[in-house]
Amino acid sequence: MKYNSTRDKNNRISAAQTIIKGIAEDGGLFVPEKIPQTDDAFLSEMLTCSYQERAFKILSLYLTDYTDEEIKECIKKAYTDQKFDDESIAPLIKLSDEQYILELWHGPTSAFKDMALQLLPQLMSTALQKTKQKNDVAILVATSGDTGKAALEGFRNVEKIKIIVFYPQQGVSDIQRRQMITQKGANVDVIAIEGNFDDAQSGLKKIFNDKVFNKELAEKGYELSSANSINWGRLLPQIVYYFSAYCDLVNKKVIRPGDKVDFTVPTGNFGDILAGYYARKMGLPINKLICASNTNNVLTDFFATGTYDKNRKFFKTISPSMDILISSNLERLLYHVTEDDRKIDEWMNKLSANGHYTIDSSYLSQLQEIFIADWVDEKETLATIRILHDTYGYTADPHTAVAWQAAQNYRETADYKKIPMVVLSTASPYKFNDSVLAALGIDIGDADEFTQLDILKKYNKSAIPAGLSSLKTASILHKKICAKENMAVEIRNCLK
Ligand SMILES: *Cc1c(COP(=O)(O)O)cnc(C)c1O
Secondary structure (H helix, E strand, C coil), rough: CCCCEEEEEEEECCCCHHHHHHCCCCCEEEECCCCCCCHHHHHHHHCCCHHHHHHHHHHHHHHHCCCCHHHHHHHHHHCCCCCCCCCCCCCEEEEEEEEEEEEECCCCCCHHHHHHHCHHHEEEEHHHHHHHHCCCEEEECCCCHHHHHHHHHHHHHCCCCCEEEEEEEECCCHHHHHHHCCCCCCCEEEEEEEEHHHHHHHHHHHHHHCHHHHHHHHHEEEEEECCCCCHHHHHHHHHHHHHHHHHHHHHCCCCCCCCCCCEEEECCCCCCHHHHHHHHCCCCCEEEEEEEEECCCCCHHHHCCCCCECCCCCCCCCHHHCCCCCCCHHHHHHHHHHHHHHHHHHHHHHHHHHHHHCCCCHHHHHHHHEEEEECCCCHHHHHHHHHHHHHHHHCCCCCHHHHHHHHHHHHHHCCCCCCCEEECCCHHHHCCHHHHHHHCCCCCCCCCCHHHHHHHHCCCCCCCCCHHHHHHHHHCCCCCCEEEEHHHHHHHCCCC
């Protein structure tokens, strides 16, 4: 199977090359030329599989230039019990007969990004060996918080790869910052930028598209690549947990094979929910995908009107990983719906020139068949954390609470078919202690973040993840700060 750029169908490469490159030279994102189809037999074989075996079944449909052994080895290294603190990797928690939570944060950094970022470095390292590439790879990451740490942890000390992470100085939680600036590893750099996530992301996009700069680095022995969710190797592992959650529902006898379920996804860059779209296209019986946003509700407006308009106020919220004005992966969705690279090129050029574009109404109605979009404000998010705790004894982080509330809103509409709802949970509550404790009405005075962890433990059944409690004594290794115009300069310094 080949992959092509969303902005040029004739730009076609293998899966291994796709994973090494991250983004196409023409600015587009790589997509599979054809989405593989699964049938009843495929799903029924999957029922008795472990998470790792389920991952193998999905990955081998897409990575046709990798051998079975290579794929199995990558999966084995990624999803081990040394890295994940739950043997089912992505456990499905029942809150009521119809409502389930899919916990995606049992990896080493307690964020759902681990689901993909434990696997991507293995897939990339294997790809480098397969294609016998001379140059090393320099991974550049822009992070709104969780991606940075998860990428650092996934890539640290992986051979032939360097990683440089940029995070918005004011845009991440205290724990997230500490997780990054204490990162160990011989091949890692972490830099704060004076700007928000979109500044970091568009700064990197420019650098990826800067031919002169890329040539300079190539002569020094480095190819640039990305670990952001624009890399296909990030997206692919995420398809697995939709299938896995569905299998778990069948195994628990909540549904019979073929019955439909809804999924609600707390959304930022549109990677997580797009993986659900791929699962649905592959034949997994998904009814609706509910796209949940916070106050940065650009996607809610897009799915209502067909106009994507990033010219709006940017809000810093208590769910910072969803504080995004440009949801990059939407480009892939639009490509699959239109199959028209000229149109995508035109829309994306309009987005970068004027900040907005409008899709044809026929495409919009196709999207509205599948996606329900909604947003939840800060006050309601806090109230939802409280309700989940008091009603179900479940402690949720703010991102998960946004999704839970969007799911409830949908369940109250006439559209709702009374089928099981799976809400994706994307962060451990221990990563957002102050918001969660405030929601529960607990006065923390001036307790520092580590004391907050201990206070929250009293109100949460699950243990404090080891990666978080050990931060207290970890030494700070990264102190660089740069202006948003100076990212290229910093990269040059790191790759000396
Ligand atoms: C990254 C992230 C999201 C958003 O996922 P996208 O794939 O960017 O839409 C939601 N919640 C948390 C905690 C995240 O880290």
